[in-house]
Amino acid sequence: MPADTDIQLWAQELQRLLQLAQEARQSGDTARIEDVQAQLRRFCEDSPKAAQALDDVATKAIFDLDLGVTEAALAGIRSRAAEVQALTKLIAGVAASTQAKAKVLSGETARQAIDAATSAIGSFKQLRDQLDTSDADMATVAASIDKTLAAVQALRNRLEKA
Incomplete structure (x- = not known):
């Protein structure tokens, strides 16, 4: 897992996990789905407090993987990936702005x-x-x-x- 201070790396890690979630759901392999859910839970446990918004997305993805209807689950996971992209842009903007305005x-x-x-x-x-x-x-x-x-x-x- 990334260092506690680099939220952008945490966002990238969540994107990777969401990709795994999508592949697991498409495969229908219960063991893969459970493994990805465990990885998403670990992500929430290991991430810093500043990544709460990312944790919320990871938690939603865990629930999405539980959905019985594959198309609904994939749509949910895709929306989570889009949410992480938006958060990544926000984090990048906040980081850049904060660094520029630190003085x-x-x-x-x-x-x-x-x-x-x-x-x-x-x-x-x-x-x-x-x-x-x-x-x-x-x-x-x-x-x-x-x-x-x-x-x-x-x-x-x-x-x-x-």
Whole structure:
């Protein structure tokens, strides 16, 4: 596993595991599927706290592998891979911005705030995805989560530019 400090390497490792997950699901080999699930669980256990958003994706992929319908499982795993790519771009942007702005901001505080915002975004998205929006109350909650997500993302963007 990568060093605790290199989130981009953790994202690459998760991409590799998601590729293995897709191949295992396509093969239908239960032993391969269980092996990939174990690797994904180890990923979550070994990754640093700053990689919580990646851990969330890995956990979703574990559940995707449990799906009985192959096409649904593959679609879920593919969406997880796309999510990791988006997170990788975000991480790269945060890292570049943080490094460039380290002289302006106290680096550790800025990184902590950006990491916290990134983690919050992942958590809010996961919560929103779990809501049954056919229920009017849940749809209202989902809309509130979307507004909160927009506000947190705007704050994170400001921190990155500061």
